[in-house]
Amino acid sequence: MECFKGVFGDVSNGHTLSTGLPGGAAPGIWSERWRLAAIPREEMLRLLFVSVMVGLLYVMFHFLGNTVENVQSRSAFQWMFARWRDKISFGADYSHGYLIPFVSLGVLWYKRRELFAATRRINYLGLGVVVMALAMHWLGAKMQQTRISLMSLILLLWGIPFYLLGWQTAKLLIFPCAYLIFCIPLNFLDTLAFPLRMFASTTSAQFLNSIGIAAVQRGSAIFSGASGFEFDVADPCSGLRSLLAMTALTAVYAYFTQKTLLKKWLLFLCSIPLAVFGNVARITTIAMMAEAFGQQVALGIYHDYSGYILFAAAIALMVALGSLFNMNYREQFEKWKSSLFART
Template structure:
């Protein structure tokens, strides 16, 4: 029972009861609440000027794009999870936030003004995406202004991570090239395995199966999901800035490799169990194959980056010299 009480004490303390807070702290909480409320009103009531959504809310526009099953928005169905991941990162780093030196920084005010101008420009251009990016800038710039660079530096990743919420329509142009890459690589691997196969456009034809790599199967959705997942994994597992970015950039070929593995699995299952099952039930559930391959590659490459190659070379050299 005492262990439970002690664990609860770590999560909640009497220090956070309203009666234990000082007047200045209560004023800060009230002021922060007013700012959050003003941001919500600004982007909920005056955030969207696009006619395709019957709402002036930028949040409603964004959620409708996540729910879109026809256009590129379907590739952002993971958007619901992104804010919770950002909040989890902030909670994980809470001790660093408390320990950070806090002071007013006017560079943060410049960021706030720039973000507000960006939102105005997005509304005038009827580009809600620009307004949502401006909101991310405000979420970073306001703490930067009130608390200084040390707090802002800790907020760079959780705020930047919110970009994965914003549907960026220009990424839809990647579907065509990804289709061709997946088709060409799938064809090469199948023929190298000795499987009779012919490639016509984005189709893979064989006496045993007929596969059409459509836009929905291009791997764009898995690419966006894997970049979001790899960003978090790299942030927590890699120690240096360069290694974090290396692992993050590797998410692109990793996602492509996972999609190629999915295509190969559909072809092999179609050969062994028939076209109906391979292109039917297995096709619908083959996303698990994709993410199994992709996540395995992500973890494996992360482990390779973590290795101390100088120490390994020293041990290899010592072992080699001892034998000679």
Template sequence: MKPKKRRRAGGSVSRINLKDVAAAQPATQVLLPFESCGGVKHWVMLAIPVLLTVLYAYWPTFLWMEDAWRNEPDYSHGYLVPFLTLMLLVHRGDMFPGIRPSVSYKGISLIVLAILMRFAGRFLYMDFLDAYSLLPLIAGVVWTLLGSAALKWSLPAIGFLFFMIPLPYQAESLLSWKLQGVATSLSTVFLRVLGQPAVSEGHVIWIADQRLLVEQACSGMRIFIGVAALAYFWAVMVKRTWVDRVVLLASVIPLAVFVNAIRITVVGLLYQWVSGEQYRHGIHDWSGYLMIPTAFALLWGVKKFWENLYGPVEHLTARDFVKSTG
């Protein structure tokens, strides 16, 4: 009689097939370099019909945006946004992750979202919603053709296109109204510090018996949008931590309000010495021209100050330390 084999506690032991385990593991996404996916000619031939389709479908929207760029000073920077977007892509070219060899059908969801936004914009007479649908459309095309990794790489540049689209009228009016009030109050404080008998009533500053009206065009909206676009551009361009980028973006609102208040203060002081309407008109216009480069210079100063205050930390291993000490 053969002796029985002892069975381990807990039941029988089953064999594990390593091939089955490997197959059960989620496969990593294969990404191919740009050169191995048909070359430049292949992608140019693929991009031309896509661009022509977008131009045909969005031509009225592009005309609406161009009209705002041409006639509204707050959005005159819109002509530069597409070129700066290409510059961002070129700058981030060394971080390009690669192209997915197959089509990513999940990207169609963003294209469908863009189509729904267009329908809503048409039926609700919201031109801005039609324009904003460009962002998910471009993101969806990139996701579908190039993959999710390429989408993450291009998102900062796609987000920058937001600054070429005029804000909704309600949002623009509300923001402009708030900026007017803050600029009026801050300018009144500056004038008092400089010894002027200034009193504010709403959006009007009384300096002795002279009335200085802070109109909507002087609310600082142009500075705010321009500085915000530049801060976003710098935040993407610089190779710093996300904290540094947040600090740069957070400085936009106080910096725009400060520069606009300085402009109103200077105009109020010069109006005390200049009485001619023609000269006052020139002071008003030239102060508006100078406030944009002034705001850019201050933003650059904030950027350099923060970089010098918190420089990047260099991590050294023990071997690097020994080599550096000789």
């Protein structure tokens, strides 16, 4: 046992084992029975406590998360998964929900060094957040509003580390926890489908007339007597799906690329007009294709694949806007001015 003293410390009497690892790795405890380094008792208790907390959260929201009457499951998770898969009532508008937790986990992994380096201390404001989240869950259960219960789960996922680890850790967890809101099917957003349909059809008809294609709008339908095309902007073509997907994508892009909180929010808000006008461009180009090649071509292969093309264009515009927001205009102006005077 003497040979281990130099690197591992005195382990002959079950004393603390110094790992000798770079970066100040946490010490272990030497197990005389197994002749191996074991997890320290403090760390084991912490892992046990975290496991119990996770288990309690799962039990609470799996068995007591959905109180809507005449349902097959009481699980808030199964309620949410069913709406992600629902292509009839929701038109697959929330099918991107499967990806959202993985994005949040990716952000946590990216921030792992900052999370481990953060100062840890009990913060009783976090306890207030936990109490408020539990009250939200009780309120959601009483109102039979599973969405409120899922919101409370997100608040608990943020409030518990806030209470146990302090504000520095909670500050780093704000975005990955808040991003989980994109998982929740928010039914009030469905009411936007009709206004989006009307805006898209009105704007598209006006643009078509401005470029010389005679188009008449009646409700959400657009038709032309000259070329004979006629189509209706239905609910799946309202642009709500692309709006939800675009805002979710822009949120994480702005978080990683923008330098200030104001720029992050500004780029995120720009995703809304980008998605809306991207849908208008899709409807307009469908009408243009119908004018040039006939309605069958326009409502066939072009209708099926144009959404991907214009969504890619919206992403390119998002990246361009992000670059413009990060540009140092004073520095660019000085470079332009110096190059201009150098030529003269």
